[in-house]
Amino acid sequence: MMGCDDARELMSLRLDGRLAPAEDEKLNRHLRNCPACAGEWLRWQELDVLLRTAPVAVPPEHLMAGVMARLRQQRARQIGGGLFVIGLQACALGIVTLGWLVYCLRWLAPVVSQVPYLVPVGRFAVEHLLRVLGMLGEATGVLVKAAVASRSVLVALAYALLAGSLVAMWLWVVLRTRRVHGNTMEA
Amino acid sequence: MRDERALVQQALRGDEKAFAGLVAAFQGPVYNLCYRLLGTPMEAEEAAQETFLRAYRRLHTYNPEQKLSSWILAIAAHYCIDRLRRRRLASTPIDEAQSTRPEGAPQAPEESLLRREREREIQDLLARLPESYRTVIVLRYWQDLSYEEMAEMLGTTESAIKSKLHRARELLAANMKEGRAIPTIERSERSVAGDGLR
Numbered sequence: 271m272m273g274c275d276d277a278r279e280l281m282s283l284r285l286d287g288r289l290a291p292a293e294d295e296k297l298n299r300h301l302r303n304c305p306a307c308a309g310e311w312l313r314w315q316e317l318d319v320l321l322r323t324a325p326v327a328v329p330p331e332h333l334m335a336g337v338m339a340r341l342r343q344q345r346a347r348q349i350g351g352g353l354f355v356i357g358l359q360a361c362a363l364g365i366v367t368l369g370w371l372v373y374c375l376r377w378l379a380p381v382v383s384q385v386p387y388l389v390p391v392g393r394f395a396v397e398h399l400l401r402v403l404g405m406l407g408e409a410t411g412v413l414v415k416a417a418v419a420s421r422s423v424l425v426a427l428a429y430a431l432l433a434g435s436l437v438a439m440w441l442w443v444v445l446r447t448r449r450v451h452g453n454t455m456e457a
Numbered sequence: 458m459r460d461e462r463a464l465v466q467q468a469l470r471g472d473e474k475a476f477a478g479l480v481a482a483f484q485g486p487v488y489n490l491c492y493r494l495l496g497t498p499m500e501a502e503e504a505a506q507e508t509f510l511r512a513y514r515r516l517h518t519y520n521p522e523q524k525l526s527s528w529i530l531a532i533a534a535h536y537c538i539d540r541l542r543r544r545r546l547a548s549t550p551i552d553e554a555q556s557t558r559p560e561g562a563p564q565a566p567e568e569s570l571l572r573r574e575r576e577r578e579i580q581d582l583l584a585r586l587p588e589s590y591r592t593v594i595v596l597r598y599w600q601d602l603s604y605e606e607m608a609e610m611l612g613t614t615e616s617a618i619k620s621k622l623h624r625a626r627e628l629l630a631a632n633m634k635e636g637r638a639i640p641t642i643e644r645s646e647r648s649v650a651g652d653g654l655r
Contacts, residue, residue, distance in 0.1 A: 282623035313630045321598040329488035334480050337509045
């Protein structure tokens, strides 16, 4: 004699058309003798009809346009990320080049001051600018000389540069991840 | 099937139109699954979009031996389940009227009202199920997947699927019994899967 728990398992299989004929007959016998399960079977059939006849949700017309727009944004972010890294490297190179130019300009100041065709005001402005840049260059030169003279300062500078690069890369990863994750979590 | 594979290959080569073709082919089933799992048109739309974006990112991992529809629906199902678990979404009644249009010809106002009531009832019943039970019910009734297909999609066994469907139906029937009214079902509709009663 089949129990009610077993009968309900068979009821579920019957709704999906997965019941073998022998088991189907066993279930029929149980339902004839068990009013509780017979009532439950009626409810399951009603539920089955309700779910089978439920309407299919239709997607909004702009769904595809939304997908393609987000896809293009995603691609643009990937390109942007690559350009950001290249930009960082270009900036680093630019700073090094500028520092070298500033150091070299201290030699140019006396030459510029002797150029006769410069307008006096302009010449005054340029001379002072070059002097300021020259002072910066001298300060950089002092630092470089100290670094070269003292190995420990040189090592410290190298570590500082490495740490700075790692921090910059970490910031880039965090910003990129937050941007992507933020778009995913939008609701 | 061959067309789908061709579209996949073209999309992998960067053809945006080919991917748009895949979206057009599967947006209906994906949106429907997301709507039945998440309960609101707005979240269903966002989830459907995210599903296709994830499918695009993972397209190179798609195995052509598998049905493309199952592969995409699996992404949708897993995303929706994760979302439900993260947000512990309770039942949210469907929006009135405009947002989600059911299929079918335009109806008289009374029929439309009855249909909306039935729709609300269905969503309320689904929302009271745990995520894993809700998923198998939606996949069975709205995607018409077999036990084997569901097991493969969800990474589980066939007997686990049978057990979840059985348990889900028990819970749904218990909730219906508590008096969440549904329209009277005609007797003739009861013989869907064979009637064991005289």
